[in-house]
Amino acid sequence: MSRIVTLVLALLLVPVPASAQELVLSVAISMKEAVEELGRGFSSGHPGVALRFNFGSSGELQKQIEAGAPVDLFISAAQRQMDELEKAGLIVPSSRRLFARNVLTVIKASDSRVDISKPADLLDARVKRVVIGNPKTVPVGQYSEESLRALGLWDRIQPKLVFSENVRQALDYVARGEVDAGFVYTTDAATRATNVREAFRPAEDTYRPVVYPAAVVATSKQRSLTQTFIDMLLSREGQAVLARLGFQPPPLGAR
Amino acid sequence: MSPQSLSALWLSVKVSLVATALVALIGIPLAYVLARRRFWGRAAVDTLVTLPLILPPTVTGYYLIVVLGRRGVLGAPLYEATGFTIAFTWYAAAIAATVMALPLLVRTASAAIASVDRELEKAAYTLGRSEWRTALEVTLPLARNGILAGLVLAFARALGEFGATLMLAGNIPGKTQTVPLSIYTAVQTGETHEALLLVGLLTVLSCAVLVAAGRLGARAQ
Numbered sequence: 001m002s003r004i005v006t007l008v009l010a011l012l013l014v015p016v017p018a019s020a021q022e023l024v025l026s027v028a029i030s031m032k033e034a035v036e037e038l039g040r041g042f043s044s045g046h047p048g049v050a051l052r053f054n055f056g057s058s059g060e061l062q063k064q065i066e067a068g069a070p071v072d073l074f075i076s077a078a079q080r081q082m083d084e085l086e087k088a089g090l091i092v093p094s095s096r097r098l099f100a101r102n103v104l105t106v107i108k109a110s111d112s113r114v115d116i117s118k119p120a121d122l123l124d125a126r127v128k129r130v131v132i133g134n135p136k137t138v139p140v141g142q143y144s145e146e147s148l149r150a151l152g153l154w155d156r157i158q159p160k161l162v163f164s165e166n167v168r169q170a171l172d173y174v175a176r177g178e179v180d181a182g183f184v185y186t187t188d189a190a191t192r193a194t195n196v197r198e199a200f201r202p203a204e205d206t207y208r209p210v211v212y213p214a215a216v217v218a219t220s221k222q223r224s225l226t227q228t229f230i231d232m233l234l235s236r237e238g239q240a241v242l243a244r245l246g247f248q249p250p251p252l253g254a255r
Numbered sequence: 256m257s258p259q260s261l262s263a264l265w266l267s268v269k270v271s272l273v274a275t276a277l278v279a280l281i282g283i284p285l286a287y288v289l290a291r292r293r294f295w296g297r298a299a300v301d302t303l304v305t306l307p308l309i310l311p312p313t314v315t316g317y318y319l320i321v322v323l324g325r326r327g328v329l330g331a332p333l334y335e336a337t338g339f340t341i342a343f344t345w346y347a348a349a350i351a352a353t354v355m356a357l358p359l360l361v362r363t364a365s366a367a368i369a370s371v372d373r374e375l376e377k378a379a380y381t382l383g384r385s386e387w388r389t390a391l392e393v394t395l396p397l398a399r400n401g402i403l404a405g406l407v408l409a410f411a412r413a414l415g416e417f418g419a420t421l422m423l424a425g426n427i428p429g430k431t432q433t434v435p436l437s438i439y440t441a442v443q444t445g446e447t448h449e450a451l452l453l454v455g456l457l458t459v460l461s462c463a464v465l466v467a468a469g470r471l472g473a474r475a476q
Contacts, residue, residue, distance in 0.1 A: 060443055129343060134426070136444045162343050162425050177326045178342050 023226060024070060026054045026061040028077035028139065029166045030102065030185050031212065034245045035075065041241070042232055049225065057166035059137025065090055065217055072220040073229060075212060077102070077167075078139035082213040092223060095216035098250040099233040100242050102185040102210040104143050107196040109177045116181055116199040119151045127160065131170045131182040134163040140170065143207040144183035150206035171196065185210065187246040211250060260449055262429050263437035264456070267414055270345060270433055274352035274413040275406055278360050281353075282409070283402060286364035287390055308358040312418025319351060319423045347424035348431050352413035359412050360405035367401020368394060404471040411464040415457065 027035045032055050039051045054061065054071065062081040065071055066088065074091060076082045085091045108116055114126045122130055132148075133141030141163065148154040164170040167184050174182040175195035189196055214233060216226045232238050239249060256264075288294075289301055307315045323330045325340045334340050341347050371394050379389040395402065417435040424431035426440060434453055441450035 063443055063445060066445070128338075128340070134440070136440070162427055165426070176320075176324065178320075178324055178340070 021049045021222065021225065022052060023049060023072045023222060023229065024052045024054060025073045025075070025229070026056070026064065026069070026071045026217075027073075027075045028058045028061070028212065029055040029168050030077055030140070030188055031075055031100075032168070033191060034100075034187075034242055034247065037241055037245075038232065038238055041237065042229055046225075046228075057133065057138040059134075059139070060166070063137075068219070070219070071217045072222055072226045073214060074217055075214045076139070077210065077212055078142060078208075079211060079213060080142070081139070082215060085217075086215070090218050091215040092218055092220075093215075095223070095227055095230060096213055096255060097215070097230050097234060098211050098213050098254045099230070099238070100212040101248040101250055102187055102212070103201065103204065103248070104140070104147060104183060104207060104210065105186045105189055105201045106181055106183055106199045107171070107174050107189050108181050108199045109174055110195055110197045111177070112180065114180055118200055119148075119153060119202060121199075122153060122160070122181060123156055127180045129162050129179040129181075130157060130160045131162045131164050131173045131179045133167055133170055133183070134165060138164065138166055139210070140167040140183060140185060143210055146207040147183075147202040151202065190246050209251065211254070212247075213255075256452060257449055259428050259432075260434075260437055260441075260453055263432050263434050263453070266345060266348070266429075266431070267433040267435075270348045270352055270416075271410050271413040273349045274356055274416075275410045277349070277353040278356050278409045278413075279406060282357050282360040282405070283364060283395070286361045286402075286405075287368055287394070289361065290365040290368035291390075291394075304361050305358045307355050307419075308362075312355065312416070313422060315354060316351065316419035316422025319347075319354065319419060323347070323350065323423065342423055343425045343427065343431060345424070345431055348416075348420050348433060351419040351423045352416045355416050355419055356409035356412040359408040360402075363405030363408060364398065364402045367398035367405070370401075371397045400471045400474045404468045407464055407468040407471065411461055411468075414460065414464075 025035065036053065039053070043049065043051060058076040058078055058081040061074060062085060065074060065085060074082070074085065082091065082096065086093055086096065106116070108114065115121065116127065121127065132144040133139070135141040135145045145154065148157060162173065162179055164173060167188055170182045171184050171188045171192055173179045175192050181199060189198060214230045216223050216230070220226055285304065289297065320327065320342065322328050323341045325331065325334050325342060330340060330342070341350065375393055375397070376389050379393045384392065415435055420433060421436060426432050426436045432440070434457055438450050438453045441453065
């Protein structure tokens with residue numbers, strides 16, 4: 001027993017190998033693979049900088065920053081969350097950049113036997129459950145709600161709706177076959193191509209453009225290094241990685 | 256209180272009452288058998304029932320999905336046969352709460368049953384009572400307070416269930432969003448006022464339950 005205690009105490013004394021610098025990146029989860037890959041490129045150019053990723057829905061990450069989470073960079077999947085943080089003075093306005101765009105799609109499990117090829121098919125009796133992100137906190141849910149409203153389906157689809165905490169949970173519900181259809185981004189569908197397939201794409205004029213703003217968080221002590229990361233997102237190399245993973249370039253001149 | 260919170264409250268009460276009824280139905284016979292019988296696999300049954308008390312609720316929730324999900328061990332045949340899936344319905348919330356609350360009753364009740372004087376049971380046997388009637392007329396009434404205390408604890412546990420419910424039943428306002436899930440969503444969306452109200456309500460309810468369980472437990476001594 002005493003030997004175990006000694007061992008534990010000894011472990012406490014071992015210094016944790018601290019990196020010279022650490023950047024905490026709160027990133028909308030639909031950007032997960034892209035930012036991880038871009039992060040590897042960034043790390044090789046900045047040895048000694050450790051990147052810590054914090055993935056979640058943009059709304060959830062926004063609340064964390066409002067509650068004082070020690071974050072350097074925020075990447076949102078919608079302008080709304082970034083606008084609210086900017087209004088509250090919690091990001092550095094001059095650092096804010098739009099760096100990518102995405103497209104909404106409706107998916108079903110790859111072994112689904114239900115024919116879903118147009119929006120009205122979601123009302124078919126064989127479609128029992130449809131997952132969208134919780135519109136209160138999850139951007140993909142906000143875009144889905146806009147689209148369903150514009151398509152005139154919002155009221156009638158209510159009894160079938162299941163809410164997810166982020167877009168990847170929606171993707172997982174469909175992949176597991178727990179729900180018949182789900183609204184995600186095309187880039188999410190691509191990450192589980194063996195489990196899900198596209199049913200149809202809602203017309204792009206039925207919802208606001210899906211854009212990704214990035215900004216330095218006001219409490220960051222490493223503003224210039226964080227800004228370097230944002231610049232990298234917009235660099236030719238950064239845009240090439242994003243394009244390869246299915247993201248579209250940001251609208252010209254937008255912020 | 257917003258209509259969403261009210262519906263969460265009503266759902267929580269409904270789910271907890273149904274779960275407590277199920278716990279009583281399954282748990283009391285189980286507690287009796289565990290306290291009074293020695294049989295092969297007894298330790299395994301005991302462990303299985305107690306496990307949800309020890310495991311992270313998300314692990315229990317995952318097992319429930321594996322069993323009851325649309326592609327689950329039991330869920331798939333059910334879906335094939337009836338087109339019905341338990342996941343994302345209030346039944347799922349009730350089942351999750353039952354599994355999580357069961358060990359609290361079984362532990363408390365089997366201890367109470369084990370402490371009933373065996374001589375009294377033997378007396379009943381010599382008077383010609385079967386084991387079944389002895390259990391109903393002698394053992395369980397004598398262990399009553401312990402069983403009731405267990406049921407009260409089970410109700411409280413069901414009321415507070417979060418993790419396994421979130422995994423199996425989801426978090427659908429008006430359908431599967433119980434009070435704990437409603438609090439989670441309210442905090443996530445910055446509705447601090449609503450969250451505070453529900454937190455206060457659950458705290459008061461839990462205190463009342465603890466006092467009730469304590470009194471019943473004291474009487475059982």
